[in-house]
Amino acid sequence: MKRLSRAICITLVSATALAAALPAAAQSVPNAPTGPVETQYYANGAYATTQTRSTVACDSKGNQCDVFYPTNIASLNTRLPLVLWANGTGSTADNYPNWLKHLASWGFIVVATRDQQTGYGNTVLDSLAYMQAQDTNPASPFYQRIDFAHVGAAGHSQGASGAANAMFHSVGVIKTTVTFELPNQNWCNPADNCLLTPTLTGGSGSIFYVSGTADSLIAPDTQSGGTQLNSQTAWYNATPSTMLKAKGLLKGANHNDITGTPGCGLLGFLKACANGVYGYLGYPTAWLAWQLKGDAVAGAAFKSGTGEFFTANAWQGRVSNIP
Amino acid sequence: MARISLIVAFLILAAVAAGAFFAWPRSAPRAPDAGAVVIQPLAPREAAPVPTPVPSPSPTRSAIEAAILDSMADPRAELRDVVTRRDAPQIACGEKRTSRDPVFRRFVWLGHLKMLATDDGSQDFGNILAVCREGQAVP
Numbered sequence: 001m002k003r004l005s006r007a008i009c010i011t012l013v014s015a016t017a018l019a020a021a022l023p024a025a026a027q028s029v030p031n032a033p034t035g036p037v038e039t040q041y042y043a044n045g046a047y048a049t050t051q052t053r054s055t056v057a058c059d060s061k062g063n064q065c066d067v068f069y070p071t072n073i074a075s076l077n078t079r080l081p082l083v084l085w086a087n088g089t090g091s092t093a094d095n096y097p098n099w100l101k102h103l104a105s106w107g108f109i110v111v112a113t114r115d116q117q118t119g120y121g122n123t124v125l126d127s128l129a130y131m132q133a134q135d136t137n138p139a140s141p142f143y144q145r146i147d148f149a150h151v152g153a154a155g156h157s158q159g160a161s162g163a164a165n166a167m168f169h170s171v172g173v174i175k176t177t178v179t180f181e182l183p184n185q186n187w188c189n190p191a192d193n194c195l196l197t198p199t200l201t202g203g204s205g206s207i208f209y210v211s212g213t214a215d216s217l218i219a220p221d222t223q224s225g226g227t228q229l230n231s232q233t234a235w236y237n238a239t240p241s242t243m244l245k246a247k248g249l250l251k252g253a254n255h256n257d258i259t260g261t262p263g264c265g266l267l268g269f270l271k272a273c274a275n276g277v278y279g280y281l282g283y284p285t286a287w288l289a290w291q292l293k294g295d296a297v298a299g300a301a302f303k304s305g306t307g308e309f310f311t312a313n314a315w316q317g318r319v320s321n322i323p
Numbered sequence: 324m325a326r327i328s329l330i331v332a333f334l335i336l337a338a339v340a341a342g343a344f345f346a347w348p349r350s351a352p353r354a355p356d357a358g359a360v361v362i363q364p365l366a367p368r369e370a371a372p373v374p375t376p377v378p379s380p381s382p383t384r385s386a387i388e389a390a391i392l393d394s395m396a397d398p399r400a401e402l403r404d405v406v407t408r409r410d411a412p413q414i415a416c417g418e419k420r421t422s423r424d425p426v427f428r429r430f431v432w433l434g435h436l437k438m439l440a441t442d443d444g445s446q447d448f449g450n451i452l453a454v455c456r457e458g459q460a461v462p
Binding site for chain 1: 439446
């Protein structure tokens with residue numbers, strides 16, 4: 001009987017060890033990078049990162065802000081570019097830890113209001129004002145550390161609208177936007193909580209529309225018709241040709257995969273995550289590195305038709321007007 | 324000998340169970356448009372003009388209706404004919420009107436994504452509406 005008990009214990013321990021080891025060892029990473037630019041920016045950058053939260057409200061709704069930045073920011077010789085992050089509906093930076101830390105590891109300061117209704121973009125602009133104040137506060141870790149000539153925005157779902165709205169209402173302060181899963185205008189409640197067509201068509205800056213092929217209900221590549229902007233292609237086509245623009249869909253990614261850490265974990269089904277954040281790390285980071293840090297090699301990856309982006313295995317529905 | 328056989332059988336069973344657990348596909352990514360149902364374009368449902376909506380909080384309002392109303396951030400918004408999908412209770416469909424748009428229009432609510440789509444009379448909304456049917460793929 002003792003032997004049997006021991007055998008059962010050994011089996012249980014072995015099974016537990018197996019359970020712990022298998023996800024890391026046997027997991028096949030979805031949307032792995034292929035080209036050198038995607039591979040470079042898919043990996044974390046050189047900086048260790050720190051996350052902090054404002055002790056006071058940073059926006060007009062009374063929300064605090066989360067800030068992700070290189071840990072050694074005080075000892076760096078240069079000011080760092082700033083990325084304003086806009087959360088999807090009902091979300092905060094807590095839902096995007098891997099993506100936001102990844103950006104900080106590449107030398108961006110990332111500020112994210114904890115607003116859960118960011119579509120208008122006003123609280124995103126509030127977070128910019130908060131960081132401008134931090135830059136002039138000698139007691140702040142961001143005192144004279146931010147390069148306000150290189151400010152970008154990015155956001156997810158409703159936050160994609162918020163990031164774009166922030167750029168178009170920033171009178172040129174925000175230079176570029178990356179939208180993740182920008183919803184059809186069908187999904188806007190109220191309508192102006194989305195990016196409105198006149199706002200987009202009158203805008204300036206640059207924009208990279210990113211979606212997933214498994215998000216066909218909310219942010220599909222193409223649409224059936226109508227006058228609303230109900231697809232990534234419609235958003236892209238409505239973007240003025242005077243703006244630098246690109247669009248691509250990550251294969252198999254659904255609406256919430258950017259919330260992965262980096263996979264979806266055993267509880268991924270609770271947040272409707274399927275593949276995880278993996279595929280989103282490379283080109284979106286490269287776009288920001290090009291636009292805000294001047295990495296021309298990263299920019300060349302988006303060259304219309306011939307750039308590396310157009311042969312990447314993990315992407316489809318790609319188009320750009322990058323010369 | 325019998326004990327040894329029993330232990331070996333148990334070990335095999337445990338290994339098979341562990342393997343099956345980790346091999347089980349989780350939310351396998353779907354191909355573009357998987358589960359989409361092409362339906363005929365639905366004519367915009369023009370409800371009769373109604374008076375300006377007034378708040379009508381109901382003590383029996385379901386949690387899902389409360390979540391939908393919260394997402395609209397409009398204290399004057401109203402819902403009617405709300406039906407949740409029995410096989411996917413996070414999805415609800417019905418009609419809504421708001422202070423800015425005081426005509427009842429069909430909506431689709433994806434509770435797990437906190438997303439609310441409104442009927443604009445387009446075929447795209449028709450495609451979205453298909454998710455209200457039981458058995459359809461859940462986004």
